[in-house]
Every structure is written in structure tokens, then in C-alpha cells.
Amino acid sequence: MNALELLNLSKTFGAQKALDDVSLNVPTGSRTVIVGPSGSGKTTLLRMIAGFEFPDRGSLTLNGQTLVDRTHAVPAYQRQIGYVPQDGALFPHMTVAANIGFGLALTGAARTQRILELMDSVALDANMANRWPHELSGGQQQRVSLARALAQQPRLMLLDEPFSALDTGLRSAMRKMVARLLEAAGVTTILVTHDQSEALSFADQLAVMRGGRLVQSGHPMDLYRYPNDEQTAHFLGEAVVLPARIEAGWAHCDLGQVAVNSNGFSGAAQIMLRPEQLQIAEVPTDSPGCHATVTERDFAGNTCTLTVELSASPAQDPVRSILVRSTGMHAPPAGSAVQLSVLGAAHVFGLN
Ligand SMILES: Nc1ncnc2c1ncn2[C@@H]1O[C@H](COP(=O)(O)OP(=O)(O)OP(=O)(O)O)[C@@H](O)[C@H]1O
Incomplete structure (x- = not known):
């Protein structure tokens, strides 16, 4: 079953066509990776799914609910979609615990308990709860951002180049940890990256974008072995x-x-x-x-x-x-x- 269905999405900024007739189905519980060179439209697509951007044409459906079509658009805050941007975007004036608990409706001991559980799930030590974002490493900030998004129990998790600021060793460890965590939580995930090896290793569905178009999608191994064209072949390895x-x-x-x-x-x-x-x-x-x-x-x-x-x-x-x-x-x-x-x-x- 598909969690998310994107149908004929197009978006133009001035004279720039950012998305050109993009259609894609994202199966429930899958890890879909959108990969493509800089400027290919990946972030525009992700922001459109989140509700920060609206298409000129096309529709978007999540778990059977239409989020956007010709007649209406559900605003971002009503979509129950988690979004982890490239830099983590933590609130700098809030501690780790306050960042994670930002949207939690719980109070008192139940709230503290839930924040500690979320910290544990992203492998953050409980003694970091009172630290400030600037006292954390890049990887720790990403984990706080992920825990904050998970706290909302999202129907879909969007990750925009979440590992790009990390060094190679930490990057691969974080990637594995996040993949395990999202799989255990059963959250359907879409990750955007321009790094082909990251895309191949994280995805169970890979979608390749170029010039605003989705040029090929499928299992990463199939795309690596059977690319549609020479450009996709070279892009993937x-x-x-x-x-x-x-x-x-x-x-x-x-x-x-x-x-x-x-x-x-x-x-x-x-x-x-x-x-x-x-x-x-x-x-x-x-x-x-x-x-x-x-x-x-x-x-x-x-x-x-x-x-x-x-x-x-x-x-x-x-x-x-x-x-x-x-x-x-x-x-x-x-x-x-x-x-x-x-x-x-x-x-x-x-x-x-
Ligand atoms: N708000 C905007 N106003 C004008 N042009 C925009 C806007 N957002 C994106 N674009 C243009 O749309 C195209 C797609 O941009 P987008 O950010 O989606 O690409 P990307 O694949 O995510 O690139 P990168 O990997 O560099 O982040 C680019 O040509 C970009 O300059």
C-alpha cells in the first residue's frame, strides 16, 4: 500500500522550472531516497510534501487524504509530517529537552519521561537534556532535530540532506542508526541527498531527479545495474x-x-x-x-x-x-x- 502518492506535480519560479510533471508512489513503511545533482528540484519537492511550497499543477495524497490538489491545500501544521532540515534548525534559545518537547502536549513527569525516551531512541545521553544547541556536535544536533520530529508521531518523515555536515565516519554511523530507528518506529521516510553512495545504502526505493524531472525510480540495486540512460549510470557510480x-x-x-x-x-x-x-x-x-x-x-x-x-x-x-x-x-x-x-x-x- 502507498503512504504517499505524488501525481503530475509541477512548479515554476519565475522562468525556472523547478519541478516538471513529477509522479511518484511512496510505499508505507519504506525508505525512499530522492537523489539528483544540485538544482534538480529535490528540496522543492520535499518542501511541497511538507506544505511549505505549493504546486502550480498536480496533486499529493497521504494515507488516502488529499493534501493538495486543484481545489484545496492542507496547511503544513495540519499534515502531521516530520521535517528535519539540513542544519537541524534547533531553537538556539532552548535546551535540548525544550527543543525535543516543543510540540508535546504532555506536562510534568510524563513530559520528562517522554523526552528521555525520545533522547534514548536517538542514542543521546540523558545528561545532555539541559545543554544548549551550541554545546552539541553536528551529529548530536541532528539527533535532537530527529527526536523533535519523532515527538510529533509523524505519518511521514522528511529528511533534507540530514548527514551532509557530518564527517565520513560519523555520517555512515548516523545513517545506519537513523535507518534502524525509523524502521523500528515504522515511519515512512523520504530522504533527499545529492550523495549517490548515501542514496544507494539508505534507500529501499530510489528516485533519481534531473532538471526538475523524475528520470527513474525503483530498487537501488536495479537502478545501479539497469539505469535508463548514460547520465543516470554515471550519477550512480x-x-x-x-x-x-x-x-x-x-x-x-x-x-x-x-x-x-x-x-x-x-x-x-x-x-x-x-x-x-x-x-x-x-x-x-x-x-x-x-x-x-x-x-x-x-x-x-x-x-x-x-x-x-x-x-x-x-x-x-x-x-x-x-x-x-x-x-x-x-x-x-x-x-x-x-x-x-x-x-x-x-x-x-x-x-x-
Ligand atoms: N524560492 C525560489 N525562488 C526561485 N527559484 C527557486 C526557489 N527555490 C528553488 N528555486 C530554483 O529551482 C531549482 C530547483 O531547486 P532545488 O532547491 O529544489 O534543487 P535541489 O535539487 O534541492 O538543489 P541542492 O542539491 O543544491 O539543494 C533551482 O534552479 C533553484 O534555483
Whole structure:
């Protein structure tokens, strides 16, 4: 069942089209991530769901209740939607406890008890209750902001780049903690980010935006493996894109013959492989197979990205340089003669 249904939403600011006919269903209890480059319309969409922005066209329904359509709009404060903005937006003149309890109807001991429960749920120590926002780290401020939003028992939680101010280690720990917490609370969540690895790891539904349009949505693994177009492929990770001739389930390209899921299609096409689908072996150059030379080694600890130059390219317009991922410790150095083989099938653009 869908918690939220967005239908044909459009919004223009002056001459700038911020949202262009966006439709999306958000299943109940899911974690949907909206990802896209800067200016693609993510925040506008989130603010529209929250009720801070109104569409020129389209409608928005939450748990069967129409929040916005041509005839009416439910104001933000009546929507029961939690919103955690990028900077946490804590009230600077209120303590942690007062921030979290801001909208709570409870009083006395019951109020204190509920605030402590909420602090506990976001892993904040009870002795922080009387601190001021400026006495907290970025991660702690985010957790207070989240606890404040959870206190309202929202029907939907909106998170706008909530981890962007945190350093890499804390960011991934916070992401896991928030995912666990929202799952345990059964709250349907929409998170906005421009960070593709964050999007892939947090989402069970991923929606990719570009230029105000929603270009693709689905399970993150499906979008990573089967992107609709080259731009989405590159946005979600490194991609090796090659021209090919497809015939009987095989792509004939600069890597030789590569398996594809072509659904009976034959003809010219662009194919895509992720660098981790390419295996590299150091071999003498006279053995059969696809030969290449390592031209660059980019060491990043546990992984290493190699740029390799193909030795012989049968295509008229050869793709000479491609990326391959290898384990950091055993990656051959620049200048090594190597042989490439492909793991699994390549994706053919234009067939999904
Ligand atoms: N209030 C506004 N007035 C005028 N233009 C706006 C307004 N809000 C957004 N825009 C424009 O609409 C487009 C979409 O902006 P939006 O903030 O939704 O993008 P975004 O994907 O969230 O970007 P970022 O990742 O940089 O936050 C941009 O071109 C932006 O300049």
C-alpha cells in the first residue's frame, strides 16, 4: 500500500522550472531516497510534501487524504509530517529537552519521561537534556532535530540532506542508526541527498531527479545495474560505457564478446558495465583474450581503480581507456600488461 502518492506535480519560479510533471508512489513503511545533482528540484519537492511550497499543477495524497490538489491545500501544521532540515534548525534559545518537547502536549513527569525516551531512541545521553544547541556536535544536533520530529508521531518523515555536515565516519554511523530507528518506529521516510553512495545504502526505493524531472525510480540495486540512460549510470557510480553490436544475446565490442540481457534485440547500442564487473589478470601479452596496459593506478585503501588502455580495438571508433576496480593490495602498477575478463552480463541502454 502507498503512504504517499505524488501525481503530475509541477512548479515554476519565475522562468525556472523547478519541478516538471513529477509522479511518484511512496510505499508505507519504506525508505525512499530522492537523489539528483544540485538544482534538480529535490528540496522543492520535499518542501511541497511538507506544505511549505505549493504546486502550480498536480496533486499529493497521504494515507488516502488529499493534501493538495486543484481545489484545496492542507496547511503544513495540519499534515502531521516530520521535517528535519539540513542544519537541524534547533531553537538556539532552548535546551535540548525544550527543543525535543516543543510540540508535546504532555506536562510534568510524563513530559520528562517522554523526552528521555525520545533522547534514548536517538542514542543521546540523558545528561545532555539541559545543554544548549551550541554545546552539541553536528551529529548530536541532528539527533535532537530527529527526536523533535519523532515527538510529533509523524505519518511521514522528511529528511533534507540530514548527514551532509557530518564527517565520513560519523555520517555512515548516523545513517545506519537513523535507518534502524525509523524502521523500528515504522515511519515512512523520504530522504533527499545529492550523495549517490548515501542514496544507494539508505534507500529501499530510489528516485533519481534531473532538471526538475523524475528520470527513474525503483530498487537501488536495479537502478545501479539497469539505469535508463548514460547520465543516470554515471550519477550512480563509475560506469564503463561502450558502443557495441548486439546479436543473439551477445555484445560485440572493444572488450570482445560480452554477454547481455538483450530481450531479443539486435543491432547497434551502447552497453554499460560497472568497473567491478571487469576482472584483471597480469599475463604475458601473447596469450589469447582482451589485452590492455595499466596506465594509472588510483589507490584508495581497500580498493584500487585502474585506468587501462586496450591494446587492440576492433571498433572503428575505439574506446581505448576504461576503468577497472581491483583489490587495493594486489592491483598491478602502471605499465603492467594485463588481460581483462567480464563478470556477469552488460546492460544495454534503451531496452528497459
Ligand atoms: N524560492 C525560489 N525562488 C526561485 N527559484 C527557486 C526557489 N527555490 C528553488 N528555486 C530554483 O529551482 C531549482 C530547483 O531547486 P532545488 O532547491 O529544489 O534543487 P535541489 O535539487 O534541492 O538543489 P541542492 O542539491 O543544491 O539543494 C533551482 O534552479 C533553484 O534555483
